[in-house]
Amino acid sequence: MIEPPTTVLEARQVTKTYPGDIRAVAGVDLSLERGQLLALAGSSGCGKTTMLKLINRLEETSGGSILYEGQDIATLDPVVLRRSMGWVMQGDGLFPHYTVAGNVAIVPRLLGWDEAAVTARVREMLELVRLDYAEFAGRYPDALSGGQRQRVGFARALAGKPDLLLMDEPFGALDPITRDGLQQDFMALQTQLGFSTLMVTHDMAEALIMADRVAVMRDGLIVQSGTPGELLKSPADDYVAALLETPRRQMRRIAELEA
Numbered sequence: 001m002i003e004p005p006t007t008v009l010e011a012r013q014v015t016k017t018y019p020g021d022i023r024a025v026a027g028v029d030l031s032l033e034r035g036q037l038l039a040l041a042g043s044s045g046c047g048k049t050t051m052l053k054l055i056n057r058l059e060e061t062s063g064g065s066i067l068y069e070g071q072d073i074a075t076l077d078p079v080v081l082r083r084s085m086g087w088v089m090q091g092d093g094l095f096p097h098y099t100v101a102g103n104v105a106i107v108p109r110l111l112g113w114d115e116a117a118v119t120a121r122v123r124e125m126l127e128l129v130r131l132d133y134a135e136f137a138g139r140y141p142d143a144l145s146g147g148q149r150q151r152v153g154f155a156r157a158l159a160g161k162p163d164l165l166l167m168d169e170p171f172g173a174l175d176p177i178t179r180d181g182l183q184q185d186f187m188a189l190q191t192q193l194g195f196s197t198l199m200v201t202h203d204m205a206e207a208l209i210m211a212d213r214v215a216v217m218r219d220g221l222i223v224q225s226g227t228p229g230e231l232l233k234s235p236a237d238d239y240v241a242a243l244l245e246t247p248r249r250q251m252r253r254i255a256e257l258e259a
């Protein structure tokens with residue numbers, strides 16, 4: 001049997017220039033190992049969302065190459081490629097006119113599963129994200145809380161059994177308590193199912209807590225990548241140090257209050 005490559009995703013010197021000479025991505029190298037979570041962190045406008053769109057070919061690269069499961073994505077059918085990756089959009093991206101079950105069923109239906117398999121998968125996914133099937137399957141997104149909507153977003157993204165999950169600021173719109181609970185649940189889900197995740201975030205604390213490795217992006221470039229411990233121990237420059245300072249200051253303040 002041929003073992004799949006241990007590197008799920010690799011970006012080599014990827015660039016993207018939008019019309020009007022806007023250089024959103026200026027030469028990015030990334031690598032994501034199987035089963036791991038890589039956080040792509042950085043301030044608004046540094047090119048994070050563009051990087052995700054290049055990976056599932058919602059946008060085409062201007063230069064460099066992206067390998068998915070060892071294959072250059074430029075040689076793959078973009079539609080097939082997109083269905084093999086889960087996508088958790090910024091906000092929640094649910095279709096408002098589809099029920100919860102309808103939203104979760106989208107990719108399995110596109111993949112041509114029969115209706116019995118689709119229904120079984122919807123049940124299984126709602127259970128995995130801890131939403132009661134009887135209570136939630138028939139509801140519409142506007143009858144859900146923010147946290148519940150995001151749970152449906154995860155269920156939908158994972159329903160087609162993707163190897164790779166792309167997430168764009170998935171916890172950004174949630175209150176801190178909901179966010180914390182959902183982060184913990186998400187990490188348990190990843191351990192249980194074994195998929196690999198590339199998570200975009202502007203929140204450095206979130207990146208440190210959740211990621212196996214963090215790549216810090218600034219103005220279309222990766223300025224540092226390493227484990228959370230490596231970043232904390234030796235930030236590469238003042239920008240990375242400044243991003244780390246916010247969670248550090250909060251931790252110090254809490255420690256002071258507790259003392």
Ligand SMILES: Nc1ncnc2c1ncn2[C@@H]1O[C@H](COP(=O)(O)OP(=O)(O)O)[C@@H](O)[C@H]1O
Nearest residue numbers: 018019022024043044045046047048049050051
């Ligand atoms: N479709 C587009 N056309 C032109 N410029 C774009 C487009 N999408 C993003 N940009 C620009 O590219 C840069 C990076 O944007 P983006 O990838 O959305 O950053 P981030 O997700 O880190 O906030 C920004 O300057 C943004 O204005």
Ligand SMILES: [Mg+2]
Nearest residue numbers: 048049050168
């Ligand atoms: Mg963005």
